[in-house]
Amino acid sequence: MRLTRYFLPVLKETPADAQIPSHRLMLRAGMIRQSAAGIYSWLPFGYRVLQRIERIVHEEQQRAGHIPMLMPTLQSADLWKQSGRYDAYGPEMLRITDRHDREMLYGPTNEEMITDIVANYVTSYKALPLTLYHIQWKFRDEVRPRFGVMRGREFLMKDGYNFDLTKEAALHAYNRHLVSYLRTYERMGLQAIPMRADSGPIGGDYTHEFLVLAETGESEVFYDSEITDLRFGDRAIDYDNEAQCQAVLSEFTSRYARTDETHDEAAFDEVPEARRRTARGIEVGQIFYFGTDYSEKLGAFVQNEAGARVPLHMGSHGIGVSRLLGAIIEASHDDKGIIWPEGVAPFEVGLVNLRQGDASTDSACEGILRELEAKGLSVLYDDRDERAGGKFATMDLIGLPWRITVGPRGLANGMVELTSRRTGESEEMTPEWAIKRLSEIYAPHHAAALAI
């Protein structure tokens, strides 16, 4: 993409009303624009990152065997009355009346609708196990929307629902989600720690929230420092293998890690003092096994092997897709701007032409652009007629992980400069070598992609 043909309205000034770095940087980098309180337009650059994140979530869900579908944003109130949540849900639920005076709502979540769907089509245990998910816009009418996309009103969420014959099978689905979430967040360059969550009125031990450590997090968290040494890495997992998934869960949840909601001072005291940590975290996902509550209320029963009619064991599992952009920036920025992890970079390489209009510099840039794209790398080429300082400032602000700088002086020796946004370190090398290096850097990220 050539910058002169793109729409990247970066702001010089820091917006006064944005209180946290991610909100400020998303506004400054031309990623979002507020259209109403807590409701944002995703400008082209922000939309690219949103798509990258959405894609990773899709790939990892499908790798785990979960099936994508799409439920609508608006729902009839009927099913919510059946589950009892229409009254229980407070003013955060946006209630709507249509032209025929029917009660509708903008879905904040989809337990009722998906249970109704499964109840209508699935009658036998033979169709199980089944996990369906979708990535769709939700609405919660927050009384004070703030922090940009971190606590917006219209937000994009992945919510998935498992349907299983037995509690045991549903707990495998729970573990499978935990494993897939670990992979998902790591591909985005995030460390998201599963922490024991509060299961609310339904009760039970089977719910974890995933938290990204960041000073601006809304939750206070308490954990054993050993947990931050854990990496999922590129281990091969057979998602059907119950023992393998269980082992990952044990590895990642056996150490103390809780939010203020579930914090237990006595248990925390058993962690060796040198490893006790208190910090702040951003919630980016939650998994929850809740049993047969919705199935019973909404009639999701199947015949089991013995011919008996039994309610399905369910869980729901969410990832805050639009919120993740904020979380990633909170975890990865400096005073110059955003630093995108390679896995979610909206463009993998920034190409800076130091002397736009100079025939040989232009032609070197065009050649590098062509070569990079031929290798499957996405490039933002700053082909504006602007000073080097302005170009570097834009690149630093928008945070592409790698930059190639091309100028007449370097070219005289056949050299360009490759710069890491994270370390700020630059190295002179031939264009061929820079392209080779970038291909190698991104190879594991491309290899992690799944054809879906």
Next chain:
Amino acid sequence: MRLTRYFLPVLKETPADAQIPSHRLMLRAGMIRQSAAGIYSWLPFGYRVLQRIERIVHEEQQRAGHIPMLMPTLQSADLWKQSGRYDAYGPEMLRITDRHDREMLYGPTNEEMITDIVANYVTSYKALPLTLYHIQWKFRDEVRPRFGVMRGREFLMKDGYNFDLTKEAALHAYNRHLVSYLRTYERMGLQAIPMRADSGPIGGDYTHEFLVLAETGESEVFYDSEITDLRFGDRAIDYDNEAQCQAVLSEFTSRYARTDETHDEAAFDEVPEARRRTARGIEVGQIFYFGTDYSEKLGAFVQNEAGARVPLHMGSHGIGVSRLLGAIIEASHDDKGIIWPEGVAPFEVGLVNLRQGDASTDSACEGILRELEAKGLSVLYDDRDERAGGKFATMDLIGLPWRITVGPRGLANGMVELTSRRTGESEEMTPEWAIKRLSEIYAPHHAAALAI
């Protein structure tokens, strides 16, 4: 994808309330489920097609140089009051009041919002030309939603908006959209004819609707039969080249083609009688140049080269993404079910195992599945333990364009069967040959894809 691990709830009975083939077939093939009047859940199989169509629209928009972004579903009423449309829009607009009693609405279209965005960021002619688009859910509170996704209330639409300095430049954007739409529909296996449309109160000659001929279409159409011989094909187009785009427009719009709204009996009579056709059509898109109306009302002005402040020339251009599924099925089905054109096939190949559980048949199927997927082809493998008749009926209903049938009798001679859904013709050949044939069939479709 193995059918035993998928969620494809096909229905045996024809749903009584569905009046047109596409609605019936989408319900029977387990593609959609109504959750409220005119509001549908997209079950996994339907969602796959929706994604294919969305992807083609994205690719062709970006090939034409248009920039993707995403505006929210809910909008504040403020901008609509500024444009005068808040009152002008009837009860089709779903009006919503939030918890702070602010007037909101579920966007039926986005002229106001996008004009406001551009007005806020673009101040100079140097940022032009600019065309932004998004693919987002819209809502129109139809009084009588019907025909499934063809006239639903919540529907997915691509709407794009061009911003140009002069009328001339805006008309090039208009032509560019026309060309990109021709490519878009052809990739989906559709012939969509541009027909002179009614420009309404704004007036002007610059609007065309794209109509797919189908008996169940809601519009009556009148056209010169020569128009149905035109093909865009795989011609190379430079979308920046005004003369090239203009020539395509002339080629595709110089013959008589109008809907009942703009039909002119006298002009139609000038078409040689043997070429005069009356038929029915489904509207699947519209392009519209409307000048500076919104720019003036919402303050989208720039400095031109002479330093004067001038309003931007705009147009808006829509494609009915979710409706296209219905249109494709109306144009391409038979009494057994859907016949997907190759370009939008949810799975490119169906693989039928005639003797599930037989070691050598199973292993042959597994090998073929692996090979097809290695060649980048998507496969739905019917690995259920079911009679051949049931498997064929399912494959015919869901309409995958090509089927490989594997049974012990053929395998004894090293043969499988390759069947075209469209012609019903089958041919015996080796598995290797079938895989090669399918790769060749899909090669042009894969080549038409754009890395975006």
